Amino acid sequence: MSAAAFEIVGLRHRYGARTVLDLPRLEIRRGETLGIIGPSGAGKSTLLRLLQGLERPSEGEIRFGGQRLGSPAPIDLTRRMTTVFQRPAMLDRSVRDNVEFGLRLRGRRDRPRVDALIERVGLTPLADAPARRLSGGEMQRVAMARAIATGAEVLLLDEPAANLDPANVARIEAIVREEQAHDRTIVLVTHNTHEARRLAHRTLLLIGGRMIELGPTEDVFDRPGHPDTRAFLAGDFVY
Amino acid sequence: MDSILRALGDPALMAIVALSFRVTGLALVIAVLAGVPVGAIVGLTRFPGKRLVTLVLYTGMGLPPVVVGLFVYLMLSRSGPFGTLGWLFTPTAMVVAQIVLAFPLVAGLTQTAVEAVDRDLRLQIRALGATRWQSGWAILREARIGVTAAIVAAFGGIISEVGAVMLVGGNIDGQTRVLTTAIVLSTRQGDFALAMALGIVLLLLTLGANAVLLQIQGRPR
Numbered sequence: 141m142s143a144a145a146f147e148i149v150g151l152r153h154r155y156g157a158r159t160v161l162d163l164p165r166l167e168i169r170r171g172e173t174l175g176i177i178g179p180s181g182a183g184k185s186t187l188l189r190l191l192q193g194l195e196r197p198s199e200g201e202i203r204f205g206g207q208r209l210g211s212p213a214p215i216d217l218t219r220r221m222t223t224v225f226q227r228p229a230m231l232d233r234s235v236r237d238n239v240e241f242g243l244r245l246r247g248r249r250d251r252p253r254v255d256a257l258i259e260r261v262g263l264t265p266l267a268d269a270p271a272r273r274l275s276g277g278e279m280q281r282v283a284m285a286r287a288i289a290t291g292a293e294v295l296l297l298d299e300p301a302a303n304l305d306p307a308n309v310a311r312i313e314a315i316v317r318e319e320q321a322h323d324r325t326i327v328l329v330t331h332n333t334h335e336a337r338r339l340a341h342r343t344l345l346l347i348g349g350r351m352i353e354l355g356p357t358e359d360v361f362d363r364p365g366h367p368d369t370r371a372f373l374a375g376d377f378v379y
Numbered sequence: 380m381d382s383i384l385r386a387l388g389d390p391a392l393m394a395i396v397a398l399s400f401r402v403t404g405l406a407l408v409i410a411v412l413a414g415v416p417v418g419a420i421v422g423l424t425r426f427p428g429k430r431l432v433t434l435v436l437y438t439g440m441g442l443p444p445v446v447v448g449l450f451v452y453l454m455l456s457r458s459g460p461f462g463t464l465g466w467l468f469t470p471t472a473m474v475v476a477q478i479v480l481a482f483p484l485v486a487g488l489t490q491t492a493v494e495a496v497d498r499d500l501r502l503q504i505r506a507l508g509a510t511r512w513q514s515g516w517a518i519l520r521e522a523r524i525g526v527t528a529a530i531v532a533a534f535g536g537i538i539s540e541v542g543a544v545m546l547v548g549g550n551i552d553g554q555t556r557v558l559t560t561a562i563v564l565s566t567r568q569g570d571f572a573l574a575m576a577l578g579i580v581l582l583l584l585t586l587g588a589n590a591v592l593l594q595i596q597g598r599p600r
Contacts, residue, residue: 192506219508229500232521241517242507283503290508 144203145170145294145325146191151200153186153349161186161349163200170293173316173326175340175357177333179372183349184329185226188296191327193218204294219246221294226302228283230271235263238271238282242290250289257285261315277308284315294325301335313339333373337361345369382572387580389573391553396580399557402470403538406477411530414482418489418529419519423501436490439483444476445542451476452546468549473557476543481533488532492525493518527596531589538585558584 146168153161161183168174168191176184189195190202193213202209204217222242231238240254258267261281266274271282280300287295297316301309316339319326330336336343336357343360345352345368353360353369364370371377421432453459455467455475466472496518504517519526541559548555550564558581565574 194502194505215508215510222508223503223506225499225503225506227499229497229503231500231504231517245508245510245513286507292508296506 143169145205147203147206149201149203151190151197151202153183153190153195154198159349161190161197163187163349163351166344166351166354168325168327169342170325171323172341173320173328173339175336175343176327176329176346177331177336177343177372178346178352180331181348182346184331184346185298186349187346188223188298188327188329191294192221192223192296194223219290220292221296222287222290222292223296223298224280224283224287224300226299228276228279230274230279230282232270232272234268235271235274235282236267239285239289242286242292246290254289257289260318261285262311277304277311280304280308281311281315284312288315288319294327295319297326297328299330300328302331309335333361345372347372383576383579385572387576389576392573392576392580394553395556395558395561395577396584398470398555399538399559399581400584402473402544402557403477403534406474406481406537407530407534409474410478410481410485410533414485414529414533415489415519415526417482418486418526419493419515421486422490422493423515423518433487433490436483436487440487442480442483443542444480444540445546447479448476448543448546451479451543455547467547468551468555470548470555472547473544473555476547477537477540480540480543481537484533484536485529488529489519489522489526492522492529495525496521524596527592531592534588534592535585538588539581 144167146166148163148166151161151163151166152159176187178184186195190197193209196211205220207217209217231241233241235258236254239258240249240251243250243254255264255267258264261284263278263281263285266278271279274282284300301312304312313335316326316328320339328336328339340357342355343357344354345360347368353364353366355365360369361373364373418436421429421436451472452467454461455464455472456462457467466475500521501514501518504514509517539559541563544555544557545560545563548557548560550556550560556564558577562574562577562581565571565577
């Protein structure tokens, strides 16, 4: 079995005439947490949508577990990954039904597992409450539990802790750490460099859709090799 | 008042009520079975000519019943393309006319309802591993308030319309007379007590049907 979860070769993605992503080569390893940082418009979220198969690349190829994510991407491949978006979109159902949703899509029901996950994200007293009545932080915890419940090998996290209060950020990061302990492959998009530093094994800096630097997180943050990385980490404008 | 109560007890009225429900019920079921999937597909997919299809559906939502009646009449008349079916002046012709009226309402309002479902949620449903059909079903479920409103609007539109059923059914006593055509006839004949009784029954039936639909719709969470 390949050590790579994802292999990206010659990827170019355009919206109209504008190229938003240009990645000649990128490998995301099994069991690692890859942090993707960069300014707004760098192509971070676009890359996640392409990895999940929600969009088709304009050019190039994405392979997952050695298999090509075609168009449309085969459901048995895309079901091995799932995405948590920045804004948690809740179904008009209870917390429990939301968490169970991905499992039921796969024709499975596992109430004990669902209830255990709800407990893990600290929402047991709200299990039967309508999910849309929860606070933003609570909804994001539901979204994390819902994603984990699917049993997907890969978690694609798109700014999961953005706009949350420190207590909820800590809870979300704790959940990510627990998933790391289970060797889950995680791709974490964040504009928060501290978060990437805390959670990512390797970090990728994207600017203007191009890979500026990729390496072990410590190296990227402590010994950046590219002047744009130094500028970005220093808070300078690098657009 | 006494004459209205007497009219309400008339066995002929029950036959009219039963036929009204049979015609409108069958037309609504067929329009819903066809219109909800069509509305969902148009609302959730992109294809060439989508705007044209939307325009046709939206135009269909405002079709004058009497024009639909005329069109169905011409189609089913002896010299029309479907004249050999022998459906003109039968309840079947009335069902056909009501389907033509109800279908665009159900499909057009369903399309609007599914398009109104949060785009982020639609993306999230796919990202959780939904197949195309599972995604469509989940989105329809999210849009259930709008879809029920579509069915309510279609039911209200066809149970209360008179022009189309009068033209294609002929208002034949004991065969194609429904509540609305009976009200028109009673009023013309000066039998206001019967007309009022029929009107009360029509209102109560509409109220009851909408109560059932609202129950199905459920409460928003």
